[in-house]
Amino acid sequence: MLEIQVLRERKDEVLKKLSKRNGLYTETINNIIDIDAQRRKTQNELDAQLAELNRISKEIGKLMQQGNKAEAEAAKEKTSLLKSSTQELKDKLSSLEHQQQQLLYSIPNTPHELVPQGKSAEDNQEVYKHGAIPVLHKDAVPHWELAHKYNLIDFELGVKISGAGFPVYRNKGAKLQRALINFFLDEATRAGYEETMPPHLVNEASGYGTGQLPDKEGQMYHITQDNLYLIPTAEVPLTNLYRDVVLKEEDFPIKITGYTPCFRREAGSYGKDVRGLNRLHQFDKVEIVQIEHPDKSYQTLDAMVEHVKQLLIKLELPFRIMRLCGGDMGFTSALTYDFEVFSAAQQKWLEVSSTSNFETFQANRLKLRYKDKDGKIKLAHTLNGSALALPRVIAAILENNQTPHGINIPEILHQYTGFKTIE
RNA sequence: GGAGAGAUGGCAGAGUGGUCGAUUGCGGCAGUCUUGAAAACUGUUGAGUGUAACAGCUCCGGGGGUUCGAAUCCCUCUCUCUCCGCCA
Numbered sequence: 115m116l117e118i119q120v121l122r123e124r125k126d127e128v129l130k131k132l133s134k135r136n137g138l139y140t141e142t143i144n145n146i147i148d149i150d151a152q153r154r155k156t157q158n159e160l161d162a163q164l165a166e167l168n169r170i171s172k173e174i175g176k177l178m179q180q181g182n183k184a185e186a187e188a189a190k191e192k193t194s195l196l197k198s199s200t201q202e203l204k205d206k207l208s209s210l211e212h213q214q215q216q217l218l219y220s221i222p223n224t225p226h227e228l229v230p231q232g233k234s235a236e237d238n239q240e241v242y243k244h245g246a247i248p249v250l251h252k253d254a255v256p257h258w259e260l261a262h263k264y265n266l267i268d269f270e271l272g273v274k275i276s277g278a279g280f281p282v283y284r285n286k287g288a289k290l291q292r293a294l295i296n297f298f299l300d301e302a303t304r305a306g307y308e309e310t311m312p313p314h315l316v317n318e319a320s321g322y323g324t325g326q327l328p329d330k331e332g333q334m335y336h337i338t339q340d341n342l343y344l345i346p347t348a349e350v351p352l353t354n355l356y357r358d359v360v361l362k363e364e365d366f367p368i369k370i371t372g373y374t375p376c377f378r379r380e381a382g383s384y385g386k387d388v389r390g391l392n393r394l395h396q397f398d399k400v401e402i403v404q405i406e407h408p409d410k411s412y413q414t415l416d417a418m419v420e421h422v423k424q425l426l427i428k429l430e431l432p433f434r435i436m437r438l439c440g441g442d443m444g445f446t447s448a449l450t451y452d453f454e455v456f457s458a459a460q461q462k463w464l465e466v467s468s469t470s471n472f473e474t475f476q477a478n479r480l481k482l483r484y485k486d487k488d489g490k491i492k493l494a495h496t497l498n499g500s501a502l503a504l505p506r507v508i509a510a511i512l513e514n515n516q517t518p519h520g521i522n523i524p525e526i527l528h529q530y531t532g533f534k535t536i537e
Numbered sequence: 538g539g540a541g542a543g544a545u546g547g548c549a550g551a552g553u554g555g556u557c558g559a560u561u562g563c564g565g566c567a568g569u570c571u572u573g574a575a576a577a578c579u580g581u582u583g584a585g586u587g588u589a590a591c592a593g594c595u596c597c598g599g600g601g602g603u604u605c606g607a608a609u610c611c612c613u614c615u616c617u618c619u620c621c622g623c624c625a
Contacts, residue, residue: 157586161594168594171606175555178605186605193605360547360584491584 115218115325115478117493118150131224134231134440139221146217153210160203167196219328223475225440226412226449232439238452239439242423245432248458248514256459257509258390260516261287264536269390279380279388279395286536290511290523291398293530294504295373298400298425302501305421307371307402312351314374315342320354323480325446335377344377348401349498353476356405360491361484367414368405371501373398391505392464399503403496405482408474411495412449415471418499419451422467425502428526431510432456434463448473455506459513464506469499 121128121143132139170193177186230239261267266287272280283291303309321327321343326334335344345351352370361368376399391397402421406414419435426433438450447470454463474493477483483491515522520537528534 154587157594161587164595165593167605172555174605178555190605197605 115475116221116224117474117478118146118214118218121146122150128224131227132222134225134229135222135443136233136441137222142217142220146214146221149210149214149217153207153214156203156207156210160200160207163196163200163203167193167200170196222445223448223472225443226471226473228437229443229449230437230439233441234439235442237439238436238442240434241437241451242435244423244427244434245430245456247432247456250458250513250516251518253518254459254513254516256390257457257512260512260521261390264521266290266512266536267391277395279393281391281394286531286533287508289531289533290508290527291504293527294502294507295398295400296530297527298501299371299373301421301425301428302371302400302402305369305402307369310352310355310370310372312345312348312355312372312374314345314351314377316345316350316354317342320350320357323354323357324350324476325479326350329445333379335379345374346378347376347500348372348374348399349403352401352403353405353480353482353496353498356482356494357480359482361405361482361494363407363484363486365484366405366407366410366494369402370404371400371402373400375399376503391509392460394505397503397505399500401498402501403498406495406497407484408492408495411471411473411497414495415449415451415469415497418469418497418501422453422469422499422501426453426455426466428524429507429511430524430526431507431514433466444468444470446470446472446475448475453500453502455510457506457510457513459516460509464509466506466510467500467502469501470497472496472498 116128125143125147129140129143170189174186174189177183177189230237232238255263258267258269261269264287265285266283268282268284269278271282272278275282299309315337318327318341321331321334326343326346331343334346337343343350351374352372355370356368375396377396378394380393380395402418404414404418423435433453433455436452436454438447438452443450450468450470452465453467453469455466456462457464473495476496477493480496482494482496484494485491511524512521515524520535523531523534523536
C-alpha cells in the first residue's frame with residue numbers, strides 16, 4: 115500500500131512512475147486525495163468538538179465533587195447537542211477512512227526507475243545470461259516422460275489421492291527434492307540468512323500484510339472453518355514475522371530463509387504449459403527474505419540476485435535474468451528480477467525465481483518500521499527472492515542432463531543425494 | 538471437546554466510573570561522580586494524528602453498548618494460560 119503522505123505531496127511523481135504499469139490510476143489517485151482532504155477536515159471538526167466535550171465532562175466531574183448538582187445538570191444539558199453531532203462526524207469519518215483505504219489497496223507499487231516500459235513478458239529486459247544451451251541426444255524426452263521412465267515422480271497417483279497438480283515424488287525423485295532443499299538452505303545459511311521453519315497456514319492479517327489479501331484471495335487455499343490460508347509462498351509467514359515491529363537501525367539487515375511447501379490454486383492456464391512440473395498446486399521452495407534500511411535496499415537486491423545466480427551456476431544450469439517490465443511486474447513490487455532456466459527438452463525458459471524489492475509497500479501494511487538516528491519512526495524496506503523453487507529446477511536438471519543411459523546429477527548435489535546418476 | 542482464569546506502555550506489574558495516557562520496579566537514554574567502568578544519585582523514556590511550533594484529538598486485545606464522563610460497568614469476538622479428555 116502506498117503511503118497517503120506520498121500521494122499528497124508527490125502526486126505527479128507517483129503518477130509518472132505508475133505510467134509504466136498497465137492500467138490508469140489518475141482518477142483513483144485524484145479521488146483518494148479528494149477523500150483524504152475531506153477526511154482530514156472531518157477529523158479536525160470532530161477533534162474540536164471532542165475537545166469541548168472533554169472539557170465540559172471534566173467540569174461536571176468537578177461540580178459533582180463540590181456537590182453542586184444544579185450546575186452539573188445544567189452542564190449536562192450542553193453536551194447533548196455535541197453528542198449527536200460528534201456521532202455524525204464519527205460515522206462520516208469512518209466511512210471516509212474506509213473508502214480511502216479501499217482505494218489505496220487498489221493502487222499497485224510504484225515501479226523503480228530501472229523498470230522498463232512494457233505491457234507483457236515480451237517486454238522484459240534480459241540483463242544477464244549464463245551457460246550454454248545443451249544439445250540433447252535424438253531420443254531425448256521431456257521431464258514428465260523421464261519421471262515416468264525412471265520412476266521418479268508419479269503424477270497419476272497424485273491425481274488419485276489429491277488431484278491434478280499434486281505430484282508424488284518417489285525413490286530418487288524424492289531424494290533429489292530433499293537434496294535440493296538442503297543444498298539451498300545450506301547456501302543461504304552460508305550467506306548469512308537465519309534458517310527458520312515457519313507455519314504453513316497463516317491468518318488473515320498475515321495475508322493482508324504481504325499483499326495477498328484483499329485482492330488475490332482466489333490464489334490461496336482457504337480453510338474457512340478456521341479462517342486460515344495455506345501459504346502460497348514462504349514470503350508470507352517470513353515477512354509477517356516482522357509485522358508490527360519497530361526495529362533499531364543497527365538491527366539491519368534482517369536476513370531470514372526458510373523452506374516451505376507452497377500451495378497455489380492457480381486458476382487459469384491449461385494445456386502444454388502446465389504439463390509435468392511446470393505448474394503445480396503444491397510445490398517446494400526455499401525463500402530468502404531481507405528487511406533493510408531504505409538507503410541500502412537496492413544494494414541488497416543486487417546481493418540477493420547474486421546469491422540466486424550462484425545457485426544456478428553451481429547447479430550447472432543455463433539461465434538468464436530478466437528485469438521485469440512495468441506490465442509484467444507483480445502488484446506489490448518496485449523492481450523484480452526473474453530467473454529462468456532453459457529446459458532443453460521442452461525447448462523453453464522456465465521461471466525458477468523471482469527476486470524483488472518492495473520498498474515500503476509491504477512495510478506500510480505490515481507496520482514494519484525502524485527508529486532512525488533522530489528517533490523518528492520510518493518504514494523499512496522489504497525484499498524477497500526464491501532461492502529457489504524446486505519443480506522447474508528439477509525439470510531442467512532431468513531434461514538437460516539426460517543421456518541414453520541415464521541422468522547425471524550435478525556434481526554439487528552429489529554430497530546431498532548420495533548418488534551421481536539416475537539409471 | 539469440557540471447565541476455569543486472564544489480556545494494561547520494551548518487560549514485569551498496579552489501577553474497579555471523574556487531573557489515568559495511566560502508580561511503581563526493571564530495562565533504555567542523558568547527565569553528575571570517576572583516569573575509565575561499575576555502583577549511587579538526578580533527569581528522561583509508548584504509538585498514531587495534527588501544528589511553523591505549541592495546543593488539540595485517538596489508542597489500556599478487536600468490535601459494539603451504557604454514561605456528561607470508561608482501562609474501570611454491560612454485550613460480543615479473538616487470543617493466551619491452567620486443569621481434564623484425546624493425540625504425533
